[in-house]
Amino acid sequence: MQSLSGKTAVISGGAEGIGLALAKGLGALGMNIVLGDIEAKALARAQEIMTDLNIPHLAVEMDVSIRDDWQHTARAAQERFGDIHMLVNNAGVGGGMGALGNLDESGWRWAIDVNLMGVVYGADTFVPLMKGHGEDAWLINVASMAGMAGVPLAGSYTATKAAVVALTEAWSTELADSAIHVSVLAPAFVKTRIHQSHRNRQARYAPTTAPGPEVMKMAKGSAQAVENGIDPELLAKRVLEALDAKETYIFTHPKYRFVTDERSANIAKAFDSAAESPLVADVAEAPMALGFVDS
Numbered sequence: 001m002q003s004l005s006g007k008t009a010v011i012s013g014g015a016e017g018i019g020l021a022l023a024k025g026l027g028a029l030g031m032n033i034v035l036g037d038i039e040a041k042a043l044a045r046a047q048e049i050m051t052d053l054n055i056p057h058l059a060v061e062m063d064v065s066i067r068d069d070w071q072h073t074a075r076a077a078q079e080r081f082g083d084i085h086m087l088v089n090n091a092g093v094g095g096g097m098g099a100l101g102n103l104d105e106s107g108w109r110w111a112i113d114v115n116l117m118g119v120v121y122g123a124d125t126f127v128p129l130m131k132g133h134g135e136d137a138w139l140i141n142v143a144s145m146a147g148m149a150g151v152p153l154a155g156s157y158t159a160t161k162a163a164v165v166a167l168t169e170a171w172s173t174e175l176a177d178s179a180i181h182v183s184v185l186a187p188a189f190v191k192t193r194i195h196q197s198h199r200n201r202q203a204r205y206a207p208t209t210a211p212g213p214e215v216m217k218m219a220k221g222s223a224q225a226v227e228n229g230i231d232p233e234l235l236a237k238r239v240l241e242a243l244d245a246k247e248t249y250i251f252t253h254p255k256y257r258f259v260t261d262e263r264s265a266n267i268a269k270a271f272d273s274a275a276e277s278p279l280v281a282d283v284a285e286a287p288m289a290l291g292f293v294d295s
């Protein structure tokens with residue numbers, strides 16, 4: 001990989017799990033690391049780890065769903081390290097699980113504000129700074145395989161992660177002429193504390209409904225799958241390998257390919273059906289192809 005040594009990465013949700021593993025992996029390549037996280041105790045533990053590893057770092061207590069916290073993080077990061085070259089939009093939460101008809105509305109707001117708006121605010125804060133210095137830079141958004149197809153009973157998680165995939169695709173086109181490389185990471189299960197993310201559920205998103213029995217069963221199953229998931233350190237190595245290869249989609253669980261294959265096949269079938277319909281078969285292409293606007 002092109003040398004990252006001496007450059008600076010900001011990692012949201014960097015105090016543990018996938019964020020901390022990436023911090024260690026990028027730090028081992030010589031990067032300065034800014035860890036942003038909502039959980040003060042976990043941040044303090046992460047700082048000790050980074051100190052033991054001799055990785056130059058800064059820890060900032062922040063909530064990704066609050067735009068001002070991003071501004072504060074950017075100022076602190078620049079004061080300490082100067083230019084920023086990488087943003088890993090990693091912080092994420094499970095959101096409210098629930099079956100249709102038993103909506104935990106505050107769980108939806110929580111997932112939207114953290115998983116989606118957190119990514120938007122992060123990019124909105126750091127992309128102009130990375131564009132400003134013009135050197136090679138990276139924007140890495142952490143989605144999930146849950147963003148590649150709908151997961152039942154996990155509507156808010158799957159919808160926000162699908163939005164992160166789509167946003168990455170849009171931003172990748174928007175930034176194609178810049179020196180910023182844009183990627184989306186879509187792991188399946190990784191051994192972290194994501195299944196306990198309610199530990200960081202802000203008081204303003206207190207649950208409005210109790211989960212039903214099917215949701216409890218599903219939560220237990222996904223907790224087990226997370227506990228049997230891949231090691232975050234292995235995931236971090238895979239991310240570095242994929243960044244080196246300039247991959248836009250970063251996958252860590254190749255056996256999950258059936259998820260996107262099935263989805264693509266169903267979509268192709270639906271297009272075939274539309275093409276055979278006498279109602280719309282002759283509808284002309286729009287004058288502007290998606291994503292490209294002629295000047």
Ligand SMILES: NC(=O)c1ccc[n+]([C@@H]2O[C@H](COP(=O)([O-])OP(=O)(O)OC[C@H]3O[C@@H](n4cnc5c(N)ncnc54)[C@H](O)[C@@H]3O)[C@@H](O)[C@H]2O)c1
Nearest residue numbers: 013016017018038039063064091092144189190192193194
């Ligand atoms: N673990 C998995 O199986 C898995 C699979 C696919 C995707 N992901 C995604 O990976 C990312 C990292 O999750 P993880 O698995 O390491 O979970 P984790 O719970 O171990 O770590 C998440 C980190 O984000 C922090 N955080 C939570 N809310 C925050 C907020 N509002 N502001 C700032 N920080 C906040 C937490 O304190 C924690 O340090 C998430 O986006 C998650 O959706 C995880």
